[in-house]
Amino acid sequence: MATAISGLTSLEQVGTTYVNARHAIRSIAFLKANRLRRPDLVLTFGLPLVDAKGAGLSQAESYSAHEEVYLAALDLDDAPLAKRCIEVLAGRFPGSFRVRTLQAMAQEAGGRFNEALSAYNAILEDDPANTLVMKRRVAVLESMGNTTAAAQALVEYLALYSSDGDAWLQLGKIYLVDSQYRKAAFCYEELLLLAPTNHVFHTKYADILYTLGGPDVKTARKYYAHSLNICPQNNARALYGLMMCCQAMASAGPARSKDKDDARKTAALLEFASTQLEQMYAGKASVSDSTVLSRMLEGLA
Amino acid sequence: MMQPPGAEVEEEKGAELFAPDKIAHNGRTIYTCRVGSAIVAGCVAGILGMEGLPGFFFFLLSCVATSAMLCARMGSVSMFDYFAKPYQVWTDGLTEGLMSYILFWTLLFDLVYIF
Amino acid sequence: MQHELVLDPAIRDWVFLPLIVIMFLVGILRHNATSLLRSDPKPGDKEQVKQSMALMRSRRLRANARYIPEEAYHARRHYFSHPTTGVFSQKLEAPPNALAMMSDPDVMQNMMKGNMATMVPQVAMMGVVNQFFSGFVLVKIPFPLTPSFKSMLQRGIPLASLDVTYVTSLSWYFIVMFGMQGLFRLVLGGSEEDESALMMSAGMGMMPGMMPGGAMPGQPVDNKKNFEQERENLSLVEHKWALAEAEDVLLAGVKLAGASGARRGAPAKAKSS
Numbered sequence: 044m045a046t047a048i049s050g051l052t053s054l055e056q057v058g059t060t061y062v063n064a065r066h067a068i069r070s071i072a073f074l075k076a077n078r079l080r081r082p083d084l085v086l087t088f089g090l091p092l093v094d095a096k097g098a099g100l101s102q103a104e105s106y107s108a109h110e111e112v113y114l115a116a117l118d119l120d121d122a123p124l125a126k127r128c129i130e131v132l133a134g135r136f137p138g139s140f141r142v143r144t145l146q147a148m149a150q151e152a153g154g155r156f157n158e159a160l161s162a163y164n165a166i167l168e169d170d171p172a173n174t175l176v177m178k179r180r181v182a183v184l185e186s187m188g189n190t191t192a193a194a195q196a197l198v199e200y201l202a203l204y205s206s207d208g209d210a211w212l213q214l215g216k217i218y219l220v221d222s223q224y225r226k227a228a229f230c231y232e233e234l235l236l237l238a239p240t241n242h243v244f245h246t247k248y249a250d251i252l253y254t255l256g257g258p259d260v261k262t263a264r265k266y267y268a269h270s271l272n273i274c275p276q277n278n279a280r281a282l283y284g285l286m287m288c289c290q291a292m293a294s295a296g297p298a299r300s301k302d303k304d305d306a307r308k309t310a311a312l313l314e315f316a317s318t319q320l321e322q323m324y325a326g327k328a329s330v331s332d333s334t335v336l337s338r339m340l341e342g343l344a
Numbered sequence: 345m346m347q348p349p350g351a352e353v354e355e356e357k358g359a360e361l362f363a364p365d366k367i368a369h370n371g372r373t374i375y376t377c378r379v380g381s382a383i384v385a386g387c388v389a390g391i392l393g394m395e396g397l398p399g400f401f402f403f404l405l406s407c408v409a410t411s412a413m414l415c416a417r418m419g420s421v422s423m424f425d426y427f428a429k430p431y432q433v434w435t436d437g438l439t440e441g442l443m444s445y446i447l448f449w450t451l452l453f454d455l456v457y458i459f
Numbered sequence: 460m461q462h463e464l465v466l467d468p469a470i471r472d473w474v475f476l477p478l479i480v481i482m483f484l485v486g487i488l489r490h491n492a493t494s495l496l497r498s499d500p501k502p503g504d505k506e507q508v509k510q511s512m513a514l515m516r517s518r519r520l521r522a523n524a525r526y527i528p529e530e531a532y533h534a535r536r537h538y539f540s541h542p543t544t545g546v547f548s549q550k551l552e553a554p555p556n557a558l559a560m561m562s563d564p565d566v567m568q569n570m571m572k573g574n575m576a577t578m579v580p581q582v583a584m585m586g587v588v589n590q591f592f593s594g595f596v597l598v599k600i601p602f603p604l605t606p607s608f609k610s611m612l613q614r615g616i617p618l619a620s621l622d623v624t625y626v627t628s629l630s631w632y633f634i635v636m637f638g639m640q641g642l643f644r645l646v647l648g649g650s651e652e653d654e655s656a657l658m659m660s661a662g663m664g665m666m667p668g669m670m671p672g673g674a675m676p677g678q679p680v681d682n683k684k685n686f687e688q689e690r691e692n693l694s695l696v697e698h699k700w701a702l703a704e705a706e707d708v709l710l711a712g713v714k715l716a717g718a719s720g721a722r723r724g725a726p727a728k729a730k731s732s
Binding site: 171172202203204205206228229232235236237239245262264265266268269271272275308311312315 | 508509526
């Protein structure tokens with residue numbers, strides 16, 4: 044029966060020294076589950092497991108540990124260690140897609156991008172819907188600086204797996220770097236569909252709309268307001284965005300009768316935002332930052 | 345022994361967010377306790393020579409006792425933190441417990457009294 | 460304690476206990492055999508994945524349409540349900556139906572292996588018990604049952620006056636079988652749990668989100684009806700933009716907050732409108 048070790052819930056519980064095999068396995072699983080990229084910690088915990096040839100571990104645990112140590116070794120540029128791990132894995136699982144992917148990742152880590160790409164393409168021919176390999180291809184293309192091809196590859200991936208929020212986020216970032224704001228907005232709309240209660244997505248979407256300018260500024264303001272509705276505390280970015288939108292709208296529109304309502308709203312929002320920001324900075328920021336803020340607010344108001 | 349769902353990578357405010365492997369682990373823990381106590385209770389019932397209705401009452405008693413002990417062990421934490429439905433500690437795994445209970449009850453009973 | 464019948468210790472040694480032990484061992488054997496016989500999952504079918512993902516995306520769109528602007532919603536709806544170019548309007552090639560699937564050697568093999576490993580030992584044991592261990596009383600069950608159970612539990616013993624609680628080996632077989640299930644999960648489940656701690660996180664790293672529960676690789680699903688259903692559902696949705704009054708909500712919240720005009724103590728997690 045499984046021994047009763049309490050689950051790990053924080054990095055402090057993980058610690059930085061090797062205690063025993065069970066704790067090591069749990070720590071590595073914790074790092075992986077929380078997507079913490081700490082190859083140093085993985086090595087601290089994983090190296091004894093690999094060296095001791097997996098004593099006290101089940102087979103599956105031992106091979107998983109080998110895989111994690113391999114990836115950490117690639118991160119830390121420790122080629123001999125990586126070679127050792129992959130040889131164990133390749134010996135036990137010859138020809139498996141997972142092992143082939145790991146071997147190709149070694150090429151990627153070494154900067155040999157073209158070889159890595161051809162290796163990935165070969166795997167995709169045999170296993171066309173392999174998510175990990177598709178994502179690695181995108182990563183390689185981005186490392187090569189070929190953002191167009193990376194975006195293309197990511198679009199192909201998303202055509203298959205449209206609920207992968209991380210992929211949409213990545214595509215959005217690529218488009219923003221390329222200044223393709225309409226396409227980036229599309230990506231963030233998908234993210235809003237995936238996680239409508241996440242205020243960060245609302246803020247970022249509003250940023251993109253504001254950047255597009257024109258009529259989109261009105262929509263942007265609504266998204267900033269909504270972001271503040273969802274998360275009223277510590278949401279400085281949305282407050283700034285709100286202010287910028289109000290500023291833009293106040294200086295742009297000629298006074299029409301319908302707009303008087305809107306103008307009042309704009310003024311109210313502007314005051315709200317500046318009050319909030321002043322309070323936030325008063326509590327936490329340094330004196331110089333606060334002065335900068337008040338000067339900026341004077342200039343805007 | 346019990347694991348809280350733990351920190352999630354994607355924040356979703358307002359919606360319930362569960363970590364499936366932790367929930368499964370907690371469910372397994374309850375199951376283990378339930379079956380284990382059923383086995384022990386079955387042995388005791390068999391050795392004591394309980395028959396019929398008192399035997400079943402004893403089973404229910406052992407279920408309640410197990411759940412109560414689990415609650416006490418968990419202390420003051422909220423049920424919602426650990427389980428999808430807060431009353432799971434009391435209702436989970438009763439059928440398998442009953443089956444195991446009957447098996448060991450019959451086994452010990454016959455070993456001790458009939459043979 | 461007085462009992463009506465006293466049973467021969469020989470029965471205990473040669474039937475009662477061995478039956479339990481054998482069933483336990485067979486169960487473990489079966490478990491190991493299944494894991495050995497299980498073959499690797501086939502690489503996924505691209506087209507199937509695409510279709511189920513399209514369905515999921517459309518459902519998501521319907522569920523959360525209020526959070527994106529109207530144009531964005533209509534563009535996506537157009538993408539899905541346009542009469543000629545829409546995703547849900549495309550002609551699907553009929554997936555291999557069940558009959559054709561039968562002739563596919565791989566699928567047949569897997570099905571047979573799965574069934575064999577579970578059914579055969581149980582049926583075989585039942586046959587053995589019936590053959591060799593019938594005709595005598597084996598066990599006294601400690602709880603009473605109605606007399607109507609007698610015919611079932613006392614097969615092969617034509618004694619009308621025998622108490623229901625004395626039963627044959629077949630019923631003992633069933634009691635053991637049901638009771639063992641819990642025990643097996645305890646003993647064998649433990650070994651699976653350790654693996655899952657590490658492998659699940661490795662697996663989670665690779666999965667992009669959740670695959671729809673129905674269509675797992677290896678089982679082609681006919682999506683024609685699903686597509687039509689989604690088309691209809693999409694046409695029924697009226698887009699009501701949740702953010703139309705967002706600024707008013709914000710300002711209203713400000714007014715309610717208090718004299719100092721600041722939002723004091725607002726909860727960290729507010730429900731979205």
